[in-house]
Amino acid sequence: MESMSRTVEITVISGEDLRNNRKPIKKNAFVVIRTDSQNSCKTDMDTEGGSYPAWKQKLVVDIPMHAQFITLEVQCKTSMGDKTVGTARIPVSDFVGGYIPDNYLHFLSYRLRDYSGERNGIVNISARVKVPEYASCSRTEVGVPFGVGVPLGVGVPLGGRNFGGIVTGIPVLSNYPRNY
Amino acid sequence: MGNCFSDMEGGKQAVGGAQQRPTIASDNNNNNGGHNDAVDFFYKSHGLHPLFTQMELSLSASKLLDRDITSKSDPMVVVYAKKIDGKLEELGRTEVVLNSLNPAWIEKVTVAFQFEIVQPLVFHVYDVDTKYHNVPVKTLKLKDQEFLGEATCVLSEDPFLRISRIVESGGSVPICKTEVVNNNLNPIWKPLCLSVQQFGSKDNPLIIECFDFNSSGNHVLIGKLQKSVADLEKLHKDRSGANLTFPSSHQGHEKVLKGQLFVDQFCEKQQYSFLDYISSGFELNFMVAVDFTASNGNPRSPDSLHYIDPSGRMNSYQRAMMEVGEVIQFYDSDRRFPAWGFGGRTGDGTISHCFNMNGSAGAFEVEGVEGIMSAYANALHNVALAGPTLFGQVINTAAEIAGQSISYNRNKYFVLLIITDGVLTDLQETKDALVRASDLPLSILIVGVGGADFSQMEVLDADNGRRLESSTGRVATRDIVQFVPMREVHSGQISVVQALLEELPGQFLTYMRSRDIKPHPLHVAPTSA
Numbered sequence: 001m002e003s004m005s006r007t008v009e010i011t012v013i014s015g016e017d018l019r020n021n022r023k024p025i026k027k028n029a030f031v032v033i034r035t036d037s038q039n040s041c042k043t044d045m046d047t048e049g050g051s052y053p054a055w056k057q058k059l060v061v062d063i064p065m066h067a068q069f070i071t072l073e074v075q076c077k078t079s080m081g082d083k084t085v086g087t088a089r090i091p092v093s094d095f096v097g098g099y100i101p102d103n104y105l106h107f108l109s110y111r112l113r114d115y116s117g118e119r120n121g122i123v124n125i126s127a128r129v130k131v132p133e134y135a136s137c138s139r140t141e142v143g144v145p146f147g148v149g150v151p152l153g154v155g156v157p158l159g160g161r162n163f164g165g166i167v168t169g170i171p172v173l174s175n176y177p178r179n180y
Numbered sequence: 181m182g183n184c185f186s187d188m189e190g191g192k193q194a195v196g197g198a199q200q201r202p203t204i205a206s207d208n209n210n211n212n213g214g215h216n217d218a219v220d221f222f223y224k225s226h227g228l229h230p231l232f233t234q235m236e237l238s239l240s241a242s243k244l245l246d247r248d249i250t251s252k253s254d255p256m257v258v259v260y261a262k263k264i265d266g267k268l269e270e271l272g273r274t275e276v277v278l279n280s281l282n283p284a285w286i287e288k289v290t291v292a293f294q295f296e297i298v299q300p301l302v303f304h305v306y307d308v309d310t311k312y313h314n315v316p317v318k319t320l321k322l323k324d325q326e327f328l329g330e331a332t333c334v335l336s337e338d339p340f341l342r343i344s345r346i347v348e349s350g351g352s353v354p355i356c357k358t359e360v361v362n363n364n365l366n367p368i369w370k371p372l373c374l375s376v377q378q379f380g381s382k383d384n385p386l387i388i389e390c391f392d393f394n395s396s397g398n399h400v401l402i403g404k405l406q407k408s409v410a411d412l413e414k415l416h417k418d419r420s421g422a423n424l425t426f427p428s429s430h431q432g433h434e435k436v437l438k439g440q441l442f443v444d445q446f447c448e449k450q451q452y453s454f455l456d457y458i459s460s461g462f463e464l465n466f467m468v469a470v471d472f473t474a475s476n477g478n479p480r481s482p483d484s485l486h487y488i489d490p491s492g493r494m495n496s497y498q499r500a501m502m503e504v505g506e507v508i509q510f511y512d513s514d515r516r517f518p519a520w521g522f523g524g525r526t527g528d529g530t531i532s533h534c535f536n537m538n539g540s541a542g543a544f545e546v547e548g549v550e551g552i553m554s555a556y557a558n559a560l561h562n563v564a565l566a567g568p569t570l571f572g573q574v575i576n577t578a579a580e581i582a583g584q585s586i587s588y589n590r591n592k593y594f595v596l597l598i599i600t601d602g603v604l605t606d607l608q609e610t611k612d613a614l615v616r617a618s619d620l621p622l623s624i625l626i627v628g629v630g631g632a633d634f635s636q637m638e639v640l641d642a643d644n645g646r647r648l649e650s651s652t653g654r655v656a657t658r659d660i661v662q663f664v665p666m667r668e669v670h671s672g673q674i675s676v677v678q679a680l681l682e683e684l685p686g687q688f689l690t691y692m693r694s695r696d697i698k699p700h701p702l703h704v705a706p707t708s709a
Contacts (some may be wrong), residue, residue: 048361054370088653100583105695106619109647109655122647122655 005062007130008095012043014054015074018085018112018121024051025085028077031055031123035063035070045077051121060130068092074112074123086112086120095127103131235291238353239274240284241305253307254278259289262300265671271301279397286342286354338393339367339402343386345379352387355379360393371445374409382409388441390424401426403437416446452699454685457692458511460699462591464688466508467581468517468552469574470497470537471600472524472559473567476630479560485601485630486560496629500599500666501556503676504627505549508597516545518581519555522574524563531566533573535559568605571598575613575624582622593621593688601630602637608651610640615650618657623687625680628665637663658690659683 012031019025027047034040041061046053063070069092074085088110095106105128114120239257256276260268272289291301340360344352355378361367379386385406391399403424407415415422421440428435458464476497477484485496494502509515519537526532527539536544537555539562546555578596585592604610614624626641628634641663642648648656662683669676692698 091652094654098583099580100620101587104586107657107694108619109657111649111653111655113653124657 005064006096008061008063009058009128009130010061011058011126012055012072013124013126014052014056015049015112015124016052016122018051018053018074018076019114020076020083020085025076026050029053029085030075030077032073032075033059033061033070034073035061035067063092072110072123072125074121084115086114086123088112088123096129102129104128237289237291238285239289239303240282242282244281244283244305253281255280255283256306257285257289258304258306259291260302260304261291262302268302277397278395284354286357288355338362339364339390340393340399341369342389342391343372343374344389346385346387355386368444371447379409382413384408390439390441403439405441412443413446413448415441416443452689452692454689456699457688460701462593462699463513464508464511465514465585465592465594466512466517467520467578467594467596468501468537469520469522469534469578469596469598470501470556470559471569471598472521472563472565473569473601473603474523474565475567475569475603475632476565476601479565486565488560496666497556497599498553500627500629501552502549503666503669504597504599504680505552507677507680508595509549515548517548517552518544518578519546519552520544520574520577521559521563522571523565523567523569524559525566526563533570534577535563569600569603570606570609571600571604572606572609572613574598575610575617578624579613579617579620579622582617582620586621593623593691595623595625595684597625597627599627599629602626602628602632602634604636607636607639611648612650612652614640614648614661615654615656618648618660621691622660623684624661625684626661626663628663628667631667634663634665637665658687658694660687662687 010033012033015029015031017024018029027050028045029049030043030045032040032042039062041059043055043057043059046055061070070090072088072090074087075082076085077083090108090110094108095104096102100106105126107124107126109122109124112120112123237259239259241255241257244253244255254276256274258273259271261271262268271291272287274285274287274289277283277285338360340358342354342357344354346352356372356374358369358372361369376382385408387404387406389404390402392402393399403426405422405424407422411422419442421442424437424439424441425434426437472486476486479486479488481487482489487495489495508517520534521537522533522535524532524535526535537552537559538544538546539555539558546552575596578594582592582594585594617624624640626637628637640648640661642656642659642661647659648661662680664679669679
């Protein structure tokens with residue numbers, strides 16, 4: 001049922017300082033995202049990142065409308081099977097609702113906790129709710145570049161700034177060195 | 181061991197290049213301490229041309245003391261500028277080079293070289309403890325490599341690449357290196373980012389060396405080649421490889437090896453600067469919040485930070501607002517500022533932690549610096565100082581304004597200016613508000629007046645690399661706070677412009693780049709060089 005859940009694109013970006021019994025994990029970390037006890041999806045394994053893995057993988061997650069949290073687990077594959085390194089409980093309200101538009105691209109980070117509740121590293125993700133087609137036509141996507149002719153938001157041009165009634169032009173130094 | 185620092189990943193990480201880490205809070209090691217184009221823009225637009233040029237320092241050392249027992253030292257350099265009062269301000273630091281008494285560091289330190297001014301620089305060299313104890317199983321000797329010839333690459337285990345630029349004196353300066361890939365004869369390294377500033381021109385020859393990593397520091401050269409960036413681009417398009425070479429025992433000759441270098445990915449990307457955004461119509465919108473708590477002292481007492489001087493001389497808050505306001509109104513497009521107070525008892529007798537300074541119930545915006553000053557004077561005569569000092573509510577109000585603006589205008593970036601004496605009551609609630617706000621187009625500038633203990637402000641600034649964490653376990657996505665103590669500005673160490681804009685352009689760019697928001701095209705089509 002369409003109205004019973006919402007679709008969220010979650011990009012699992014990276015992890016920081018992941019440990020297993022206080023020792024930095026060496027390899028084979030992956031992430032499992034659970035929306036309820038029956039449904040989950042997971043990333044590929046990062047075989048080389050060690051305790052600072054980078055997945056940069058997008059998962060499409062269906063979250064029930066009534067759900068208040070989703071669970072993110074970082075696990076690593078060991079010779080004795082998969083071991084949960086840390087868990088984060090993510091409130092759905094962090095990327096749904098409030099005064100921010102629905103299709104905003106959120107960048108979020110969470111402290112992971114190990115099985116005994118100790119702090120264990122950080123996980124970085126981004127999340128965006130997929131807005132149904134009929135609604136997305138009426139609003140501008142975040143990050144989509146405008147064409148030259150499309151009118152932009154209301155703004156005073158930099159060169160036409162008004163200081164106390166006198167219009168002062170500020171030259172734009174087009175050859176200013178770019179150091180970023 | 182001298183001063184000890186943790187060596188992340190045992191010296192196997194990639195170094196140099198133009199690394200972008202949008203989701204990791206920035207630390208002190210930005211190595212660009214001398215330059216800020218937003219400050220340059222302010223001065224230049226006021227007719228003051230900067231009398232300085234950027235210098236990039238490449239560092240190497242030799243004959244260092246061998247302080248480790250079981251291995252050589254693991255050196256790094258920290259570069260400081262010595263201030264007038266003798267204090268050292270860190271400008272940048274290098275990476276750690278494992279087990280070397282004669283290191284050539286890759287990371288560069290940028291310094292603003294000012295003419296006609298004596299600029300004392302202090303260099304500290306530290307031996308860093310290594311956490312890495314894994315030693316490659318086999319250490320290749322030069323004689324063995326010569327004997328094996330073309331078979332050398334077969335024996336490599338832990339390869340990494342180093343890229344160097346040839347300089348005019350004939351030598352080479354390393355500009356970046358890849359991470360070490362363990363136990364791999366066909367390694368695929370992670371992407372490196374290079375800027376034109378680093379390699380000079382696409383046709384400049386670069387030296388690319390492939391080493392077998394050795395924790396003793398004596399990395400064994402597997403092979404090398406000389407290519408320009410244009411050559412690498414051609415290799416990528418043709419999907420062809422280039423053979424590595426190895427210097428042979430005969431003078432001047434090089435042995436061509438079977439091992440090859442391929443360019444799997446080549447992507448040329450235009451990186452926009454802060455001024456590119458501002459020039460194309462992006463706006464900074466400033467908001468002001470002033471501390472009206474009792475810790476500032478009774479306004480009728482001369483030692484109060486809010487003292488109402490009968491002669492008309494400005495108190496600490498007025499001086500801060502005047503100096504700071506001149507800078508922020510330059511960057512604000514409409515020069516209208518929401519102006520709040522917090523911690524005061526308003527006319528109806530309640531303590532408010534976010535009230536409009538102009539006394540109006542509805543509109544909270546004032547016009548220009550004059551508007552801020554008159555709203556402040558109005559509040560001072562109508563509000564009683566109370567407490568406690570809470571930042572959380574004004575931050576949440578600013579965050580709501582920033583969040584709502586996303587719906588109708590992506591061009592706006594908001595800056596909340598909090599002027600306070602720094603004695604804070606709701607540290608955790610403030611952290612919670614800052615963590616939530618780090619996902620929004622918002623930065624926080626905390627201006628500290630008076631001589632109180634500002635240690636809580638330093639915690640919020642998070643320049644020590646520890647990311648702010650909320651009570652629910654959410655972590656700040658990026659660092660959005662900068663703390664500016666006015667006593668440092670008034671002592672002449674730094675200008676008010678430098679202090680306020682030190683981190684703001686970086687915070688702005690981190691937000692824009694992570695969401696792939698680009699400046700609007702100008703009338704002249706930008707050349708994608």
